[in-house]
Amino acid sequence: MRFWGLKNCDTxxxxxxxxxxxxxxxxxxxxxxxxxxAADLARFYGVFGDxxxxxxxxxxxxxxxxxxxxxxVALMAANPTLMKRPVVEKGDQMTLGWDAKAQAVWGA
Numbered sequence: 001m002r003f004w005g006l007k008n009c010d011t012x013x014x015x016x017x018x019x020x021x022x023x024x025x026x027x028x029x030x031x032x033x034x035x036x037x038a039a040d041l042a043r044f045y046g047v048f049g050d051x052x053x054x055x056x057x058x059x060x061x062x063x064x065x066x067x068x069x070x071x072x073v074a075l076m077a078a079n080p081t082l083m084k085r086p087v088v089e090k091g092d093q094m095t096l097g098w099d100a101k102a103q104a105v106w107g108a
Contacts, residue, residue: 001106004029004036005086012086015098018108019088031080041073044087048096052076054084 001019003026005012019026029036044052053072054060059081060068067075076082088095088106095102 001025001088001090002027002029003086003088004031004040004083006030006032006081009085011098015086015088015102015108018098018103019106022106022108024090024106024108031083031085036076036080036083038073038077041076041083044083044094044096045073045076047094048084051096052084052087054082057082 001024003012003016003019005015005028007028007030016026016028050072053076059079063075063079084096086096086098088102090106093105095105
């Protein structure tokens with residue numbers, strides 16, 4: 001199971017703990033420290049659309065209107081913390097965030 005998040009994000013910490021308790025082995029990608037491959041960003045955008053962009057983040061609020069209007073994948077590549085997280089993937093299944101729906105999918 002691959003897990004994209006931030007090591008200091010409380011939601012990501014909760015998700016990792018719950019997934020490990022549910023018996024999943026995680027390969028963790030820290031979006032800030034490790035970065036996210038362009039192919040992964042494009043794939044996430046293809047699956048989740050604009051929901052993948054965290055428009056409540058400090059980074060988003062710091063962008064100009066022109067930057068916000070740009071290509072979301074390029075924007076996340078330049079500013080990895082703009083990606084909503086966590087993204088959890090196993091096989092052909094993928095979830096975004098750590099709400100009750102995502103927890104139910106992973107049995108956490």
